Amino acid sequence: MNSGRFTPESARLDDAARAAWLYYVAGNTQDEIARKMGVSRQSAQRLVATAVAERLVKVRLDHPIGRCMDLAEALTKKYALQSCEIVPSDPGAPDLLTGVAIAAAIELERVLKSPEGKIIALGTGRALKATVEQFPRMTSPQHRIVSLLGNMMADGSATPYNATISLAERVGATHYPYPLPVLASDAAELENLHGQRAVRNTIALCGQADFTLVGIGQMDHSAPLFVDGFVPETEMRELAAAGATGEITSWVYDSHGVLIDCAFNARVASAPLPKAADRRVVAVAVGAAKLAAIDAACQGRLVNGLITNEATAELLLAK
Amino acid sequence: MNSGRFTPESARLDDAARAAWLYYVAGNTQDEIARKMGVSRQSAQRLVATAVAERLVKVRLDHPIGRCMDLAEALTKKYALQSCEIVPSDPGAPDLLTGVAIAAAIELERVLKSPEGKIIALGTGRALKATVEQFPRMTSPQHRIVSLLGNMMADGSATPYNATISLAERVGATHYPYPLPVLASDAAELENLHGQRAVRNTIALCGQADFTLVGIGQMDHSAPLFVDGFVPETEMRELAAAGATGEITSWVYDSHGVLIDCAFNARVASAPLPKAADRRVVAVAVGAAKLAAIDAACQGRLVNGLITNEATAELLLAK
DNA sequence: CTATTTAATGAATATTTGCCCATGCACTAA
DNA sequence: TTAGTGCATGGGCAAATATTCATTAAATAG
Known part of the structure; x- marks a missing residue:
C-alpha cells in the first residue's frame, strides 16, 4: 500500500x-x-x-469572524502594526495555544510557498513549538531557516522548545541552529563566543531574514526565563527593579519596549533583534500574564506584526 | 459581533x-x-x-495518502468505477510495481478472507506476478483460483508470468490452470481447443468469478505481447493500423475500449472478458506507456476497478 | 389587526462515536 | 518448550451527535 x-x-x-x-x-x-x-x-x-x-488532520476555518476582524483592525491602528491576526478564544481555555499556532502556521506557510528562497528566523518557546507542530509537510529546499538564539543552558543541556529543527525538517529546507547557550557567563565570554565564524554567519542571516517569528516572554514569577531555569530568583528581582516588563529571544525590555541597559542584557547571546522597520517581525503570544509584555513590545516597535487571540486582544485594547 | x-x-x-x-x-x-x-x-x-x-471548515490531510484519496475519487467519478485504489508514487521510480502490487494483494486478501468459497480469476503479466509475490500465506482451501488465459507459446514453452499457480499455493486453494496456448494458429484450431471438456469447465468458472484481477498491456513497441514474443512485428503493425490501443488477457481493444473485430482476436484462446457490470473486474497497471490502454479499458467498461499509482492517476486525469 | 407563511426552537429519538475491558495472539526470554 | 509480556482486537455500554417533528415566534400580505 x-x-x-x-x-x-x-x-x-x-x-x-x-x-x-x-x-x-x-x-x-x-x-x-x-x-x-x-x-x-x-x-x-x-x-x-x-x-x-499524529496531527495528520489539519482543520482550518475559512471565515473572517467579524469580532476578530474588528479587534485586529483596532490593534493594527493602536500600535501601527503591519499585520495583525486575531483568532477566536475558547472562553473556557483563553490561553490555549492551538488557535494562534494554526494562524501562525498559515502565515508562515504563505511565506514559504514562495518559489524564491526566503530566510526565516525563529525564536524559541512554547508558542513557536506549537506553531511548528501545526505546520504541514512540504518540499521547498530553496528556503533557509535560522535560529535567533540557542536553547542550551549554561551546562549544555537543552530545553525542548526548539522550533528551527522541526520546521526545517517539515519544509525540507537547510537550517542554521544557534550553537550557543542562551546566556554567556559574562561579556568577555560573549565576545569570544560571537567571534566564531559559524556564529557570525548565523547572526548575519538573522539580520537578513525575510520573516522573523518570535514569542514574547513576561517577566513576573511565571516568566519562561525563570520557569525554565535560565535566570535565578535573585536576578529576576533585580531585573524587575530595573523595570523589566518582557523579553523577546531573551532580550529584556521595559514597559515602553526599550531594551534595558543592564548586566543581564550584556550576557544575552541571542542574535540582535532585527530592526522591525523594514522586515517583517511577528510575535505570537497569548494570555493575560503576557499583557504588559505584549503591549510594551508593540509600543517599542520591537515587532511589527502580532498574532494573538480574542481575549488577549480585548485586554490589550482596554489598556 | x-x-x-x-x-x-x-x-x-x-x-x-x-x-x-x-x-x-x-x-x-x-x-x-x-x-x-x-x-x-x-x-x-x-x-x-x-x-x-457552507464550506467554512476546510479539512486537509497532511499525508501522502491524502493526495491519493483525492485522485482515486476523481478517477472513480471520471470512469464510473466501482473501486479505485491509488498508491503513492516513488518520485524516483514512477513505474515501480511494488506499491500497486501490495495494494492489489491487500484487495485480494480482503476477498479471500471470506469464509465462503470464492472464485478468483487471474490474468497474467508482470503486475499480476508482482501482486502474487506480495501475497501472504494463508489456509483457505474453500476458494478456487482460475486462470483467464494460458501462458504457453505456440511451441509449448511457457512465460514465467504465471500468477495462478503461486497464488493457489499461497492460499492453499485448488487452482484451475488454463491449458492452452495464448494464441491458436487459426479459428478452426481454436474451436477444437475450446471443445475440450476441461477447457469448457475452466472458461465457465471464469464467467462466474467473484473477483477478476487483470493486467493491462499497451500496444506500442514496448507491448508485452510483442516483447514476450507472442506477436511478430508485422502483426503488431497491422494491429496498430486497426486502431489497437491496449489488451487485456490478449483481447485487443481500440481507444474506446471496444474489442477489435480482427484476425488476431479471432485466434485469442483466452476466456472471454467477464461483463464488468455485475462482477468485480479490477485492473492493476502503472506507467506512462500504458496510459492510453488504461484510459480506453476504463472508458469501455472492460474493467470496473483500477489499482494504479499517483503519477499514472495524474496523467489519466489530465487526459 | 388578523391570517398565512416561514423560520427557528427544543423535546424526543435514532444514530454514531468514544472508551473500557476481557480475550487471545504474537513475540521474548529462560 | 513454556511462562511471561505486551499489544491488537472486538463486545458492550455510555456519551455525544444527528435527525425528526410538533410547537412557537417572527415576518409579511391582505
Whole structure:
C-alpha cells in the first residue's frame, strides 16, 4: 500500500490517513470505513483517532469572524502594526495555544510557498513549538531557516522548545541552529563566543531574514526565563527593579519596549533583534500574564506584526 | 459581533464559524459550545453543521495518502468505477510495481478472507506476478483460483508470468490452470481447443468469478505481447493500423475500449472478458506507456476497478 | 389587526462515536 | 518448550451527535 520503504509504522499511518480521509473528506461514518477497509468499527475509530493524534488532520476555518476582524483592525491602528491576526478564544481555555499556532502556521506557510528562497528566523518557546507542530509537510529546499538564539543552558543541556529543527525538517529546507547557550557567563565570554565564524554567519542571516517569528516572554514569577531555569530568583528581582516588563529571544525590555541597559542584557547571546522597520517581525503570544509584555513590545516597535487571540486582544485594547 | 455591514446572514455565519472553531480547533463538545455561546445544544449542533455545509471548515490531510484519496475519487467519478485504489508514487521510480502490487494483494486478501468459497480469476503479466509475490500465506482451501488465459507459446514453452499457480499455493486453494496456448494458429484450431471438456469447465468458472484481477498491456513497441514474443512485428503493425490501443488477457481493444473485430482476436484462446457490470473486474497497471490502454479499458467498461499509482492517476486525469 | 407563511426552537429519538475491558495472539526470554 | 509480556482486537455500554417533528415566534400580505 506504500511504495517507498515499507515499515509497520508507515503502514499504520497510511491506514490512519486513509481512514481519516474517508471520515473527514468523504464524510463516511466509521462503520462504513470499517466495512470498506475490512476492519472492525472500533479499529476504524482508532485509526481516525490516530490520524488526529499524529496531527495528520489539519482543520482550518475559512471565515473572517467579524469580532476578530474588528479587534485586529483596532490593534493594527493602536500600535501601527503591519499585520495583525486575531483568532477566536475558547472562553473556557483563553490561553490555549492551538488557535494562534494554526494562524501562525498559515502565515508562515504563505511565506514559504514562495518559489524564491526566503530566510526565516525563529525564536524559541512554547508558542513557536506549537506553531511548528501545526505546520504541514512540504518540499521547498530553496528556503533557509535560522535560529535567533540557542536553547542550551549554561551546562549544555537543552530545553525542548526548539522550533528551527522541526520546521526545517517539515519544509525540507537547510537550517542554521544557534550553537550557543542562551546566556554567556559574562561579556568577555560573549565576545569570544560571537567571534566564531559559524556564529557570525548565523547572526548575519538573522539580520537578513525575510520573516522573523518570535514569542514574547513576561517577566513576573511565571516568566519562561525563570520557569525554565535560565535566570535565578535573585536576578529576576533585580531585573524587575530595573523595570523589566518582557523579553523577546531573551532580550529584556521595559514597559515602553526599550531594551534595558543592564548586566543581564550584556550576557544575552541571542542574535540582535532585527530592526522591525523594514522586515517583517511577528510575535505570537497569548494570555493575560503576557499583557504588559505584549503591549510594551508593540509600543517599542520591537515587532511589527502580532498574532494573538480574542481575549488577549480585548485586554490589550482596554489598556 | 461583526465588522462591516451587519446583516442577519453574516451574523449567522459568524456564529457558525465560531462554533465550528470551538468544535474542530479547540475540541469542545457541542454541549460545551452551547453553554459558552449561550444557546441550546441543538442550536450549537446546527451552527456546526451550517459551517460545514457552507464550506467554512476546510479539512486537509497532511499525508501522502491524502493526495491519493483525492485522485482515486476523481478517477472513480471520471470512469464510473466501482473501486479505485491509488498508491503513492516513488518520485524516483514512477513505474515501480511494488506499491500497486501490495495494494492489489491487500484487495485480494480482503476477498479471500471470506469464509465462503470464492472464485478468483487471474490474468497474467508482470503486475499480476508482482501482486502474487506480495501475497501472504494463508489456509483457505474453500476458494478456487482460475486462470483467464494460458501462458504457453505456440511451441509449448511457457512465460514465467504465471500468477495462478503461486497464488493457489499461497492460499492453499485448488487452482484451475488454463491449458492452452495464448494464441491458436487459426479459428478452426481454436474451436477444437475450446471443445475440450476441461477447457469448457475452466472458461465457465471464469464467467462466474467473484473477483477478476487483470493486467493491462499497451500496444506500442514496448507491448508485452510483442516483447514476450507472442506477436511478430508485422502483426503488431497491422494491429496498430486497426486502431489497437491496449489488451487485456490478449483481447485487443481500440481507444474506446471496444474489442477489435480482427484476425488476431479471432485466434485469442483466452476466456472471454467477464461483463464488468455485475462482477468485480479490477485492473492493476502503472506507467506512462500504458496510459492510453488504461484510459480506453476504463472508458469501455472492460474493467470496473483500477489499482494504479499517483503519477499514472495524474496523467489519466489530465487526459 | 388578523391570517398565512416561514423560520427557528427544543423535546424526543435514532444514530454514531468514544472508551473500557476481557480475550487471545504474537513475540521474548529462560 | 513454556511462562511471561505486551499489544491488537472486538463486545458492550455510555456519551455525544444527528435527525425528526410538533410547537412557537417572527415576518409579511391582505
